[in-house]
Amino acid sequence: MNRLEFLTTLKNTLEKGGLSSGDINDALSYYEEVFLDAGVSKEEETAASLGDPAEIAKGILADSGISVAPENTSYTNTNTVRSESTSSGATGLKIAIFILLFPVWFPIFATVSAILFALMVAAVSLVAAFAGAGVALLFESIPTLFRVPPAGVFMFGSGLFITGLFLGFAKMCFKNILPSLGRGIKAAARFITRPFRKGDANNG
Amino acid sequence: MGFSINAGLLDAMVLSIVQKNDTYGYEITQYLRKAVEISESTLYPVLRRLQKGELLETYDKEYMGRNRRYYRITAKGADALEEYREDWLSHKKKIDSILMNEGAECYEQT
Numbered sequence: 001m002n003r004l005e006f007l008t009t010l011k012n013t014l015e016k017g018g019l020s021s022g023d024i025n026d027a028l029s030y031y032e033e034v035f036l037d038a039g040v041s042k043e044e045e046t047a048a049s050l051g052d053p054a055e056i057a058k059g060i061l062a063d064s065g066i067s068v069a070p071e072n073t074s075y076t077n078t079n080t081v082r083s084e085s086t087s088s089g090a091t092g093l094k095i096a097i098f099i100l101l102f103p104v105w106f107p108i109f110a111t112v113s114a115i116l117f118a119l120m121v122a123a124v125s126l127v128a129a130f131a132g133a134g135v136a137l138l139f140e141s142i143p144t145l146f147r148v149p150p151a152g153v154f155m156f157g158s159g160l161f162i163t164g165l166f167l168g169f170a171k172m173c174f175k176n177i178l179p180s181l182g183r184g185i186k187a188a189a190r191f192i193t194r195p196f197r198k199g200d201a202n203n204g
Numbered sequence: 205m206g207f208s209i210n211a212g213l214l215d216a217m218v219l220s221i222v223q224k225n226d227t228y229g230y231e232i233t234q235y236l237r238k239a240v241e242i243s244e245s246t247l248y249p250v251l252r253r254l255q256k257g258e259l260l261e262t263y264d265k266e267y268m269g270r271n272r273r274y275y276r277i278t279a280k281g282a283d284a285l286e287e288y289r290e291d292w293l294s295h296k297k298k299i300d301s302i303l304m305n306e307g308a309e310c311y312e313q314t
Contacts, residue, residue, distance in 0.1 A: 027248065030229055033272060034244045037230035050245050063249050 001047040003035040013057035017066050027060055098193075105192045112188045116181045123177050127170045134163030209240050214250050215259075216288035219281055222260060226276045251275065259284050 007028060014024045031050070038046040050056065058068050137159030145152030209217075214236075221227065221235045229244060229251065236242045254260040259281030264271040277285070300306045 026252075029271075029273065030248055030251075031244070033228070033270075034230055034233075036270065037228070037272075049243055051243065056245050056248075059245075059249065063252065 001044065001053075003032070003043045003047065006035075006047045006050065006053045007031060009053040010057050013054050014060060017057065017061040017068060019061060019064055019066065023060075023064060027057075031056075109188055109192055113185050116184045116188075120178055120181045123173045123181075127166060127173050130162055130166035130169060134159055134161075134166050137162060209242075211250070211253075212288070213292075214240075214242075214246075215254060216285065216292065218247070218250055218254060219259060219277060219285040219288065222275045223277045223282065223285060226274045228272050228274050232275070254281070257284075 010031060011024065011028055014027060034050070035043060035046050047053075061068055137155050139159075141152050141155035141159055143152075144155055217236060217239070218232060221232055227235075229247060232251075233242060233244050233247050236247070251260065255262065257280075258278055260275045261278055262273050262275055265274050266272070297306075
């Protein structure tokens with residue numbers, strides 16, 4: 001096996017495994033460099049000492065978290081077409097499963113989203129209620145202050161207290177609670193589409 | 205040589221080679237071959253792992269009309285290497301205490 005044969009098999013196997021083009025180029029330039037550094041006249045020797053390029057490719061794929069299906073163990077240049085059709089078939093199957101399981105995942109997703117959305121609304125309403133009550137008490141306390149001074153002072157104090165609560169809670173609500181609930185909905189969507197998108201990435 | 209080299213030891217040796225001089229894949233393998241039977245194929249995942257862990261970084265340098273990828277140790281890599289060396293010393297002592305019948309009195313010498 002010469003340099004070109006070695007690199008071609010390596011490239012084909014990595015591409016079939018769905019490795020990203022950046023990672024494929026990294027591996028190819030590494031092995032190309034090895035051949036050149038070992039000497040142009042020693043190509044056959046170098047290839048022999050490196051080992052089977054298909055096995056090397058499988059090792060690289062495994063390091064990237066891609067497992068090679070057992071029926072594809074003997075990668076050669078001739079079975080390119082067959083292997084590609086099986087992998088696109090697998091994606092088709094995944095899409096079909098995704099659609100068929102719609103009655104299962106959709107209600108779960110809808111429920112989780114609805115609960116999180118309800119919590120968001122509740123948080124916003126709570127903030128609004130505090131704001132309304134606080135401001136109303138403050139305004140109402142001014143005329144009361146003249147009519148029944150002790151009651152007016154009490155109302156003014158309560159108004160300040162509730163407005164303070166509102167400010168503290170609003171900050172927490174908009175900084176922490178709303179974003180985290182939003183993330184929850186996004187995470188639920190991601191969880192459901194995960195198997196589907198993984199298949200997509202493997203073929204891209 | 206009949207003893208197998210594990211991944212940690214290989215990482216440590218590669219870090220040590222690169223720390224001495226910035227160097228490239230083929231040369232690293234040649235150095236390693238002084239101690240262990242290893243091919244460039246075994247080295248590749250090691251280099252990738254060290255790069256991903258930010259223990260090594262790379263840069264390309266022109267050599268005879270082509271690019272050669274050089275590896276350079278990072279500060280994090282140098283720290284890791286120090287740790288590996290300490291681990292190795294204590295590991296070696298423990299092995300020697302059994303294999304070479306070296307008692308506790310020999311510990312002071314090293």
